[in-house]
Amino acid sequence: MKAVAVTPGTPNSVHLKDIPMPSLDKYPNGKGVLVKVLKVGVDATDKEINDALYGNSPPGDDHLVLGHESFGIVEEVGPNVTKVKKGDYVTATVRRPGGSIYDQIGTYDMTSEETYYERGINLLHGYMTEYFVDEEDYIVKIPPGLKHLHVLMEPMSCAAKAVQQAFEVQRRMKVWRPKVAWVMGAGQIGLLSTLTLKLRGLQVYTIARSPAPSLKAEITEGMEATYISTKERSLEDLVAETGKPDIIVEATGSSVIAFESMKYLGLNGVLVLTSITGSDTKHELPTDKINIEWVLGNKLLLGSVNANSEHFEAGIKDLALGDVMFPNVIQKILTNPVDGLDNYQELIRLLVEEKSALKVYMNVADE
Numbered sequence: 001m002k003a004v005a006v007t008p009g010t011p012n013s014v015h016l017k018d019i020p021m022p023s024l025d026k027y028p029n030g031k032g033v034l035v036k037v038l039k040v041g042v043d044a045t046d047k048e049i050n051d052a053l054y055g056n057s058p059p060g061d062d063h064l065v066l067g068h069e070s071f072g073i074v075e076e077v078g079p080n081v082t083k084v085k086k087g088d089y090v091t092a093t094v095r096r097p098g099g100s101i102y103d104q105i106g107t108y109d110m111t112s113e114e115t116y117y118e119r120g121i122n123l124l125h126g127y128m129t130e131y132f133v134d135e136e137d138y139i140v141k142i143p144p145g146l147k148h149l150h151v152l153m154e155p156m157s158c159a160a161k162a163v164q165q166a167f168e169v170q171r172r173m174k175v176w177r178p179k180v181a182w183v184m185g186a187g188q189i190g191l192l193s194t195l196t197l198k199l200r201g202l203q204v205y206t207i208a209r210s211p212a213p214s215l216k217a218e219i220t221e222g223m224e225a226t227y228i229s230t231k232e233r234s235l236e237d238l239v240a241e242t243g244k245p246d247i248i249v250e251a252t253g254s255s256v257i258a259f260e261s262m263k264y265l266g267l268n269g270v271l272v273l274t275s276i277t278g279s280d281t282k283h284e285l286p287t288d289k290i291n292i293e294w295v296l297g298n299k300l301l302l303g304s305v306n307a308n309s310e311h312f313e314a315g316i317k318d319l320a321l322g323d324v325m326f327p328n329v330i331q332k333i334l335t336n337p338v339d340g341l342d343n344y345q346e347l348i349r350l351l352v353e354e355k356s357a358l359k360v361y362m363n364v365a366d367e
């Protein structure tokens with residue numbers, strides 16, 4: 001069967017590859033699930049992998065099958081599978097456990113080992129192929145009423161985890177009543193973080209470069225958040241209006257903005273970093289000023305990566321509620337479809353060149 005792969009270490013190596021059809025025999029415990037792939041999304045991580053800045057092939061292979069944002073339908077299940085059945089819509093988590101205690105209790109997104117295993121990213125093949133198998137623990141059921149949001153489940157899981165982690169660590173405050181949230185970046189993670197923060201009752205300001213009107217602004221406002229263009233308004237000016245934010249979620253993909261954001265966080269606040277930055281950017285900052293403000297303000301810096309199946313489930317609930325509260329808004333993120341695995345060049349072209357794209361994805365097959 002066909003798969004879209006790269007050769008890690010070689011820039012722009014994306015190619016079509018013939019790989020064997022997977023089988024449930026891989027799981028002698030009877031817990032395998034065979035999934036027919038319907039759609040696969042791509043994001044900045046895939047771009048970095050194709051640029052040879054990030055990602056590794058599985059040991060013994062010179063290629064890595066791409067794709068970590070999956071949407072498919074269950075084709076066949078092993079005899080001991082109880083969570084899903086043939087015909088269910090599903091996605092799959094990305095990370096697989098290593099050996100640490102966190103891996104062993106299902107929180108493989110928090111592994112304490114340097115080596116991490118991620119399907120389509122690091123040391124494990126991904127989902128950009130016709131079928132995949134996995135163990136039922138890593139398969140997440142998607143309600144049929146959400147199938148129009150297909151490849152957003154994985155990015156939503158990362159946004160849901162980032163915000164959930166922030167609330168979790170802020171229990172240090174005994175009472176934490178955050179009012180104002182800033183989201184840096186209005187790409188998919190920025191917009192999905194906006195949604196989950198809105199659903200927690202915060203006043204959300206989603207901050208990006210480009211001036212409105214734009215699709216980003218329309219989606220932000222559609223979720224009853226406020227869109228701010230830094231070309232039109234300075235962040236100092238925004239602080240003067242709303243005060244410093246209680247939480248900032250950084251999702252621009254830029255480490256410069258991640259560190260610049262430290263200047264704006266409010267007292268007792270939390271800054272959550274989510275950008276994956278594979279390059280080697282350097283940047284100068286007023287470190288004394290930031291440092292003293294952070295010390296005197298008891299501020300917290302939190303990195304968040306990946307998501308386990310609990311975050312997928314939480315994210316799916318947020319998408320379901322968001323889709324009811326803001327009808328026809330979230331699906332606008334799904335901007336650029338490409339038809340068929342053969343069209344992988346067009347998929348990568350859109351990912352690299354189409355600046356207005358919020359989500360590029362491939363329609364792999366019909367049901």
Ligand code: BGC
Binds near residue numbers: 068094118154155307
């Ligand atoms: C993926 C995550 C992954 C991260 C780092 C992101 O694009 O969505 O699942 O953990 O990249 O590899």
Ligand code: ZN
Binds near residue numbers: 043045068155
């Ligand atoms: Zn991703």
